[in-house]
Amino acid sequence: MAPQPDLPEPAHPEVDSMLSRKFGREVANYFSGSPLNRVSFLRGNHEFISKALTHPTTSFLLFNNLSPLAKDNTTLAYATHAEVKPLIGENPFAKTEEQMIKDYNSAVTLPLVLFLGLDERKKGGFQHGIYSGSPYFAVDVTPRGTVVKEANGVIEAMKAKGLQFIESRMHMTLNAPEAAIYAQARALIDWNARNPFCAGCGQPTLSVNAGTKRVCPPTDYASLPTPQGAITVLDTPRERAACATRTGISNLCFPRTDPTVIMAVVSHDGQRVLLGRSKRWPANWYSTLAGFCEPAESVEEAVRREVWEESGVLLGRVVIHSTQPWPYPANLMIGAIGQALPDGEEIHLEHDPELEDAKWVGIDEIKTALRIGTSGLGDPPGPEYIEGGLRLPPKTAVANQLLQAVVGGFLETPKI
Amino acid sequence: MAPQPDLPEPAHPEVDSMLSRKFGREVANYFSGSPLNRVSFLRGNHEFISKALTHPTTSFLLFNNLSPLAKDNTTLAYATHAEVKPLIGENPFAKTEEQMIKDYNSAVTLPLVLFLGLDERKKGGFQHGIYSGSPYFAVDVTPRGTVVKEANGVIEAMKAKGLQFIESRMHMTLNAPEAAIYAQARALIDWNARNPFCAGCGQPTLSVNAGTKRVCPPTDYASLPTPQGAITVLDTPRERAACATRTGISNLCFPRTDPTVIMAVVSHDGQRVLLGRSKRWPANWYSTLAGFCEPAESVEEAVRREVWEESGVLLGRVVIHSTQPWPYPANLMIGAIGQALPDGEEIHLEHDPELEDAKWVGIDEIKTALRIGTSGLGDPPGPEYIEGGLRLPPKTAVANQLLQAVVGGFLETPKI
Incomplete structure (x- = not known):
């Protein structure tokens, strides 16, 4: 079985909280829980960014074709300013x-x-006004x-040091x-790489705000290409075609995040859970x-x-977990x-035939599978798994956390 | 005071629900609660879409520069297939x-x-297999x-009937x-209109899947433009430049939705709420x-x-409402x-100076303002409002619903 790392700690102490008493402890899912303060309002401040970039405590996470630099599968590796300077300049x-x-x-x-x-756990090095901590940057080193x-x-140079871009x-x-640091860097490097052109006018765009915005x-x-495709550098810049993103604020200039729903569905009596599977x-x-x-x-x-x-099942109340x-x-x-x-539990797979199967599974079977049948999709289940038994996603997946909540009493009514 | 319409009913009956008993009745916010079944899996089925388009019970909501066709400020108006045919063809x-x-x-x-x-409240007209109800379409009639x-x-022709595009x-x-129907149509017409080009390669794109996807x-x-900008129609189509969105599934082809957080922040003792204001x-x-x-x-x-x-306040537990x-x-x-x-309640506005002011307001003052001081941003407050008193967003805003939850006992611990 592949290692299943710990989940992040919730970012705050559980201090006599009214919300915790009523709703329980907050679940911090894998890929959340970053130790970095993004200080997002300082990204456009080039005095701050320049100072952070060249500070001796600064770490550079490198990505080659979206693969991060790492020591091994559990730990990232970082470059120094001197090591990235040949690519990014001073x-x-x-x-x-x-x-x-x-x-x-x-x-x-x-x-x-x-x-x-800024990693605020590391005080005493970099300081800018009231903000301090070790700065973190990511650099896209994909050759292009x-x-x-x-x-x-x-x-x-990184490979010569025994490091690897893990694929x-x-x-x-x-x-x-580090999973959270990696997630932030990967999401933004990918967004920049897959959006080199303006969707509003078709012209190439420029990354600004320290990698978090693209403007037109x-x-x-650069000249327009000749019919043969040649481009020359002009002495004075040419005007480009008009673009709606240049007036006011356009969401096209900002990174995209796609909201996705994932849900543990319980039967009306709370004794069974709806699960589905893809044929792959x-x-x-x-x-x-x-x-x-x-x-x-x-x-x-x-x-x-x-x-x-996906399943034909009709839901009443929905609560976000x-x-x-x-x-x-x-x-x-x-x-x-x-x-x-109560009358919506019949399964019907033919509306949107995305699932190969969907079925109601009793709470006890879910409990057993959470104990002995979890793994990543490509990994074998644990040693206690009995062939033919239900297999489920690992604890790093929110699906697993939702199922744990259901079997752990999330549905139970407080006795008022 | 401008009229404050009712919120949508939650889409389901509150039938002996374990989740409702524990978490309370679901809040259905304004712009949600659509009466239409999107049957999203049928959008690519042109036999279904063609049949729905030309059915006599079908309604067409028209938008001119994102303004919807309406009878007045409370009620939309719809065109027939015969009325849109001169623009969209048969x-x-x-x-x-x-x-x-x-x-x-x-x-x-x-x-x-x-x-x-499909509006499934209207059975007995349009039918396709097991799916029935009156079909709804939207058409972008912006002259371009x-x-x-x-x-x-x-x-x-619409104006001649006494209808208007409300601005x-x-x-x-x-x-x-109808607010929910309008919201769905506006979001998708706007997305198509503001994304005529492929962000991956800069070339123009084509809307497919009945308006919910753009492909490259x-x-x-059409030929490439001559140096003078002339475009001619070719006898055989030309190959376009390669594009990454044509292999596999790319999110660039699908509508964008930007997740946004909005939060009622309560003091550690639950007696005050943090509010902020913009200088506009x-x-x-x-x-x-x-x-x-x-x-x-x-x-x-x-x-x-x-x-x-925005405020310098440090939060512990967060619950999604x-x-x-x-x-x-x-x-x-x-x-x-x-x-x-407990030690994070001090207000500091200078991190990201977005707010003109932020302050802690007692629960009683919030209760009063929810009763007599709510209105849309551009509208006057109600007749009972006393000059100088706190003003808050209307019940159609989720901000209002969050404040209602806080003053209505959301924080109270069940007595177990």
């Missing part, structure tokens, strides 16, 4: 954002340098455009705090149902719609618990 | 999606025709591209079921704090980060209640 934040936009040249590749935040040679140089798609073996500059020092999954492996929120739908409505579309960032590529998993209506 | 779904992609010609404007769902004349013709940005006077076709019957708001008008979820952040973390960044679709342009408001840490 300080890509030396100019103001306004000047970067004025100097925009779409023919030049600017490697993405992303500010992640005009910096292929420089990027390959950084990659080779598993789901890095769910990382220790919990009004001018460009290993034998006996089931999970909770899930799907994307649609535009202009509440989470509660999305839960009821997805459950009906906890949420999990899911950086593949940009999902926010919103975990809920829903209760079937 | 049936834009006559070809398969595959054929539409093969025939793609970026020089021709295809008006957006969006399938919204090659259909300016036809679009203006439809607009003038208020926030249509919060619409009756609750591999070929185009009318005097004495306050609301709960709010902000966007960032990539790879749980909702609970986003709530704590935003509250700290209810959610609200907010189609301006594409937000999902996730409403939460958070409790301050």
Whole structure:
């Protein structure tokens, strides 16, 4: 069985909390619980960012084709400013954002340098006004455009140190705090890499705000291509076509996060749970149902719609339990618990034939499977697993946490 | 005071529900509670969509520059198939999606025709297999591209009937079921209109799946522009540049929804609530704090980060209360209640200077303001309002519902 790392600790002490007394302890899901303070309001402050970039305590997490630099499958590795300088230059934040936009040249590749935040557990080093802690950045070292040679140089230097870019798609073996750092960096590097053009006007865009915004500059020092595709650098920048994203605030300039619902559905009497499986999954492996929120739908409505579309089951009350960032590529998993209506428990798989099977499973069988049958999708179950028994997702998945809540008494009415 | 319409009814009966007994009745927020079944899995079935489009019970909601057709501020108006035919043609779904992609010609404007769902309250008319109810579509009649004349013709015909395209940005006077229909249509028409190009490659895209997906076709019957900007129609389509969105599933092809947190923050003893105000708001008008979820952040973390960044207050336990679709342009408001840490209640506005003021307000003052001081942002408060008193958002805003929950005993511990 692959290692199942611990979940992050909730980010706060459980101090005599009225909400904890009523609703129980907060569940902090895997990929959440980052030790970094993002100090998001300082990203546009190039004096701060420049100082943080070049501080001796600063760590650079490198990604090559979305694979992070690591010591092994549980621990990330970081580069220093000196090690990334051959690719990113001394300080890509030396100019103001306004000047970067004025100097925009779409023919030049600017490697993405992303500010992640300050690790406030490490006081006493970097300080900026009232803010202190070790700065964290991520750098996309994927060889592309005009910096292929420089990027390959950084990659080779890291490999020469015995480090590796770990290639598993789901890095769910990382220790919990670094899983959250990795998730933040992966989500934003991927967003920048998959959105090089403006969806409003089709022209290339420029990453600003320390990697968290893409703007559509009004001018460009690169010429339009000739019919043969040649591009030249102009002495004075050309005006580009008009774009709606340049007036007011447009969501197109900001990272995208796709809200997703995932739900443990209990029968009306609370004694059974609805599970489903995709035909691509290993034998006996089931999970909770899930799907994307649609535009202009509440989470509660999305839960009821997805459950009906995938299983035919009709839900009454829906309660949101906890949420999990899911950086593949940009999902926010919103975990809920829903209760079937008394006459709505019949399973019908033919509306949206996405599931190979859906079935009601008794609470005791779920309890057993949570104890001996959990694993990552590609991993074998634990040693106590008995062949043919129910298999379920690992505790790093919110699906597992929802099932634990259901078997742990989440549904029980307080005796008032 | 502007009318404050009713909230939607929760979509299900409160039948002896374990979850309702424990967590209370579900709050259905304004813009949710649509009477339509989206039958999302049928959108790609052009036999179904064609039949629904031309059925005599079908309603077409028209939008001109995002303003919906309406009888007045509370009630939408709908066109018939015969009335939209001059713009959209007899049936834009006559070809398969595959054929539409093969025939793609970026020089021709295809008006957006969006399938919204079936109103299952109206049985006995339209029927397709086991699915029945009156079909609803939305059509974007904004005059643009090659259909300016036809679009203006439809607009003038509607105005001649005494109908109007209502231009208020926030249509919060619409009756609750139609507010949800409007929200779905507005969100998707806006998404299509603001994303005419592929963010992956910069080339124009084609709307498919009855208005809910945009694909990047591999070929185009329109030529590339000449240096003078002229485009000609080709006899055989040209190959377009490669695009990553054509392999596998890319989120760039699907509508975007931006998850947003909004939170009622209570003091550690539960006796006061943190409110903030923007300098653009009318005097004495306050609301709960709010902000966007960032990539790879749980909702609970986003709530704590935003509250700290905007007010300096430190939160312990956070519980999600209810959610609200907010189609301006594409937000999902996730409403939460958070409790301050005992030593975290000091207000500090200088981290992210977004608020003009933030303050702790006693429960009794909130109760009074919920009774006599609520209104839409641009509207006067009710007749009982006393000048200088606290003003709050109307019951159609999730902020109001969160405050109602707090003063209504949400925090109280069950006596077990």
